[in-house]
Amino acid sequence: MKDEVTREDRVANLKGMGCSRKRVEDARFTQGKGNYVDDIKLDGMLFGDFVRSPYAHARIKSIDTAAALEVPGVLAVLTAADLEPLGLHWMPTLAGDKQMVLADGKVLFQGQEVAFVVAEDRYAAADGIELVEVEYEELPVIVDPFESLKSDVVLREDLVGKNGALPDGAHGPRKHHNHIFTWEAGNKAPTEEVIANADVVAEESMYYHRTHPCPLETCGCVASMDKVNGKLTLWGTFQAPHAIRTVVSLISGIEEHNIRVISPDIGGGFGNKVGAYPGYVCSVVASIVTGKPVKWIEDRMDNLMTTAFARDYHMTGKISATKEGKITGLQCHVTADHGGFDACADPTKFPAGFMNICTGSYDIPTAYLEVDGVYTNKAPGGVSYRCSFRVTEAVYFIERMVEVLAIKLNMDAAELRRINFIKKEQFPYTAALGWEYDSGDYHTAWDKALKAVDYEGLRAEQAQRVEDFKAGKTRKLMGIGLSFFTEIVGAGPVKNCDILGLGMFDSCEIRIHPTGSAIARLGTISQGQGHATTFAQILASEIGLPADSITIEEGDTDTAPYGLGTYGSRSTPVAGAATAMAGRKIRAKAQMIAAYLLEVHDNDVEFDVDRFVVKGAPEKFKTMKEIAFAAYNQAIPSLEPGLEAVSYYDPPNMTYPFGAYVCVMDIDVDTGVPEIRRFYALDDCGTRINPMIIEGQVHGGLTEALAVALGQEIAYDDMGNVKTGTLMDFFLPTAWEVPNYETDFTVTPSPHHPIGAKGVGESPHVGGVPCFSNAVQDAFRPFGNTHTNMPHDHWRIWRTANELGLHD
Ligand code: PCD
Ligand SMILES: [Cu+]
Numbered sequence: 009m010k011d012e013v014t015r016e017d018r019v020a021n022l023k024g025m026g027c028s029r030k031r032v033e034d035a036r037f038t039q040g041k042g043n044y045v046d047d048i049k050l051d052g053m054l055f056g057d058f059v060r061s062p063y064a065h066a067r068i069k070s071i072d073t074a075a076a077l078e079v080p081g082v083l084a085v086l087t088a089a090d091l092e093p094l095g096l097h098w099m100p101t102l103a104g105d106k107q108m109v110l111a112d113g114k115v116l117f118q119g120q121e122v123a124f125v126v127a128e129d130r131y132a133a134a135d136g137i138e139l140v141e142v143e144y145e146e147l148p149v150i151v152d153p154f155e156s157l158k159s160d161v162v163l164r165e166d167l168v169g170k171n172g173a174l175p176d177g178a179h180g181p182r183k184h185h186n187h188i189f190t191w192e193a194g195n196k197a198p199t200e201e202v203i204a205n206a207d208v209v210a211e212e213s214m215y216y217h218r219t220h221p222c223p224l225e226t227c228g229c230v231a232s233m234d235k236v237n238g239k240l241t242l243w244g245t246f247q248a249p250h251a252i253r254t255v256v257s258l259i260s261g262i263e264e265h266n267i268r269v270i271s272p273d274i275g276g277g278f279g280n281k282v283g284a285y286p287g288y289v290c291s292v293v294a295s296i297v298t299g300k301p302v303k304w305i306e307d308r309m310d311n312l313m314t315t316a317f318a319r320d321y322h323m324t325g326k327i328s329a330t331k332e333g334k335i336t337g338l339q340c341h342v343t344a345d346h347g348g349f350d351a352c353a354d355p356t357k358f359p360a361g362f363m364n365i366c367t368g369s370y371d372i373p374t375a376y377l378e379v380d381g382v383y384t385n386k387a388p389g390g391v392s393y394r395c396s397f398r399v400t401e402a403v404y405f406i407e408r409m410v411e412v413l414a415i416k417l418n419m420d421a422a423e424l425r426r427i428n429f430i431k432k433e434q435f436p437y438t439a440a441l442g443w444e445y446d447s448g449d450y451h452t453a454w455d456k457a458l459k460a461v462d463y464e465g466l467r468a469e470q471a472q473r474v475e476d477f478k479a480g481k482t483r484k485l486m487g488i489g490l491s492f493f494t495e496i497v498g499a500g501p502v503k504n505c506d507i508l509g510l511g512m513f514d515s516c517e518i519r520i521h522p523t524g525s526a527i528a529r530l531g532t533i534s535q536g537q538g539h540a541t542t543f544a545q546i547l548a549s550e551i552g553l554p555a556d557s558i559t560i561e562e563g564d565t566d567t568a569p570y571g572l573g574t575y576g577s578r579s580t581p582v583a584g585a586a587t588a589m590a591g592r593k594i595r596a597k598a599q600m601i602a603a604y605l606l607e608v609h610d611n612d613v614e615f616d617v618d619r620f621v622v623k624g625a626p627e628k629f630k631t632m633k634e635i636a637f638a639a640y641n642q643a644i645p646s647l648e649p650g651l652e653a654v655s656y657y658d659p660p661n662m663t664y665p666f667g668a669y670v671c672v673m674d675i676d677v678d679t680g681v682p683e684i685r686r687f688y689a690l691d692d693c694g695t696r697i698n699p700m701i702i703e704g705q706v707h708g709g710l711t712e713a714l715a716v717a718l719g720q721e722i723a724y725d726d727m728g729n730v731k732t733g734t735l736m737d738f739f740l741p742t743a744w745e746v747p748n749y750e751t752d753f754t755v756t757p758s759p760h761h762p763i764g765a766k767g768v769g770e771s772p773h774v775g776g777v778p779c780f781s782n783a784v785q786d787a788f789r790p791f792g793n794t795h796t797n798m799p800h801d802h803w804r805i806w807r808t809a810n811e812l813g814l815h816d
Pocket of ligand 2: 394395396397398399497
């Protein structure tokens with residue numbers, strides 16, 4: 009006899025929310041069957057590549073392309089002079105600035121695009137590049153933003169009026185010719201007053217160094233202009249394909265319906281692929297000029313040296329408290345190094361992103377933040393790396409300030425956090441710098457974390473270690489790194505978040521096929537996160553069809569509904585919500601169909617897992633599969649045939665995931681080598697869609713956090729040369745450096761999200777960096793250390809030990 013199918017079986021069969029469904033995309037990724045931009049090969053396709061500036065700041069006196077054009081296979085060499093008649097020698101940036109597509113009279117950073125060589129293949133292009141003769145006149149180089157604000161050297165002549173007048177920038181008045189904007193949040197005078205009269209004030213200056221996400225796949229595109237039909241198709245590594253389509257239309261004048269932008273598989277994005285690069289514009293122009301498809305793919309050095317960097321924030325803070333440790337005020341000033349052009353990808357009203365989340369997880373009554381953006385001779389960008397909107401910087405700042413305050417108060421840093429956390433009953437909580445935190449339960453998470461690692465025990469062990477060190481019994485110190493973070497993800501309500509005037513909603517469109525399977529398309533685009541797996545799970549739970557019968561498609565602007573793309577952990581909070589809402593529309597229609605089929609009133613049926621059941625008569629039901637068929641097969645009075653829905657979702661607020669991290673580290677004082685003994689990470693991202701994917705996200709984010717905290721950096725010398733432009737010098741952690749992460753969670757749903765989910769992709773990075781850094785700093789705390797700057801590579805750790813006299 010066949011076992012009866014239980015309700016539990018039916019739930020399991022859906023593989024819906026909460027299930028660790030295996031990633032459906034991995035079958036192709038693990039078998040080398042992914043379809044990345046560089047896999048696209050079209051008939052007659054040409055290859056374009058850049059002549060790049062060896063200088064960080066120079067006047068361009070002449071460009072001679074004659075010899076390059078003689079190279080067999082080289083078809084064209086584009087310079088700014090060729091783009092100028094088309095109005096394409098400069099392009100708008102996402103931050104309201106403009107950027108040279110090809111060097112127009114001067115170059116502002118090493119690696120800047122000077123000319124675009126179009127050839128039959130990559131090798132001919134490379135030969136052509138060698139023969140383009142550019143005459144440069146070197147100009148004084150500025151790599152330090154503080155120097156920049158004092159210098160007579162004008163970096164952006166295009167932004168200075170004839171008589172030296174300084175027209176306003178995109179974000180208001182400018183103080184100096186190399187100044188971009190000042191952005192403020194909070195209340196200055198009251199904060200200064202609180203700090204001036206406080207029992208205790210801790211002050212610190214810190215530099216969050218410039219780094220780069222270094223995705224496995226570099227940036228690139230293939231442009232194909234079909235002149236007969238007037239259609240442009242652009243494949244590329246785009247994190248925001250629809251926005252790219254709109255931008256391409258606006259700057260090229262090609263009507264938007266004649267542009268098709270496709271993001272195929274993307275080998276990691278991490279924010280690097282949000283903005284628009286000169287390579288896109290040049291490929292499009294080259295395709296129009298030659299009438300052939302043109303591919304442009306960066307090499308690793310191009311990618312590291314010239315595409316969207318992250319961080320480069322010089323932060324100075326003051327934090328005040330009572331003698332008992334209750335925080336009373338916080339002040340922060342940032343000097344933000346934006347390089348040669350302001351190309352940050354923040355929502356328009358937020359030139360320093362969400363840096364104003366820098367009060368962190370603490371109930372701080374008054375605060376003030378001021379950010380000055382500055383031009384220097386470095387590459388532009390400033391969007392990227394597992395937090396598009398500067399939350400990494402904000403959390404690093406507050407999590408260091410709290411540690412520095414703990415030292416000043418001679419208090420335990422875990423206890424100091426505990427007494428200042430926003431309390432559960434205070435949510436929704438409006439922070440001093442303006443954000444409304446949707447939900448949180450920080451005390452529960454913190455207690456769980458400290459208990460899991462036996463915090464008291466660790467502190468006792470650390471004290472013993474200090475004794476042993478002083479007694480000459482060991483040369484290893486022990487650091488306990490703590491961090492508690494609150495993220496802000498899911499941009500964003502259209503009322504205050506837009507990019508280039510495009511409101512930051514997102515979308516999902518669903519079609520149910522007659523046999524009860526479905527396709528859903530979204531305005532976001534996976535770069536490895538596993539959207540094809542997880543969005544199908546949301547739908548499975550909402551519409552009662554198995555996730556395995558639902559295809560998720562993203563990234564083709566001809567088919568997907570308009571959306572703002574994937575970055576800032578916005579897919580779950582925004583497109584995930586749209587998916588649930590579209591699913592509910594499907595369910596509402598399915599209910600009417602079910603009622604018709606069961607010959608009862610609409611309100612007499614109710615949804616149960618995968619079917620509609622007559623209330624009080626569970627043996628009378630129609631499964632979603634049957635309903636789907638009926639939608640196409642029966643004429644139902646007053647209902648259109650078919651079963652489709654679309655939702656454009658404008659979230660009422662952002663979501664505020666949080667987490668509690670602890671890192672235990674042993675540091676060899678004589679070599680400066682840190683050894684991570686334990687890393688415990690508790691994440692709360694509200695309702696969890698796929699626990700296994702969440703765990704993968706946490707592992708990835710923590711590994712990138714380890715990289716940034718312990719060695720990864722884009723470093724410049726005084727001449728503006730990039731010293732870390734290859735993977736020989738740029739630290740990319742491998743399994744060798746990575747510890748065994750212990751992951752954990754609590755669940756505090758978002759009250760405004762239809763399924764209560766918050767983002768998680770960025771969180772481990774945001775919380776991880778301060779945790780690793782705090783572990784290093786904590787090891788040296790007993791010897792008088794208050795703060796040292798990242799990255800904590802072996803040399804810098806060794807130097808700290810040396811400066812503290814530990815080598816004597
Ligand atoms: N609650 C929850 C949440 C979430 N999830 C999952 O998880 C993931 C994620 O999500 P999110 O957080 O929402 O996010 P998205 O939007 O999707 O994504 C983005 C992110 O993501 C991350 N992760 C990753 N991974 C991979 N693999 N790759 C990549 O690239 C990446 N990137 C990075 C970044 S950096 Mo930016 O862009 O900087 O802003 S931001 C970012 C997906 O799958 C989802 O579904 C779940 O499950 N649950
Ligand atoms: Cu972010």
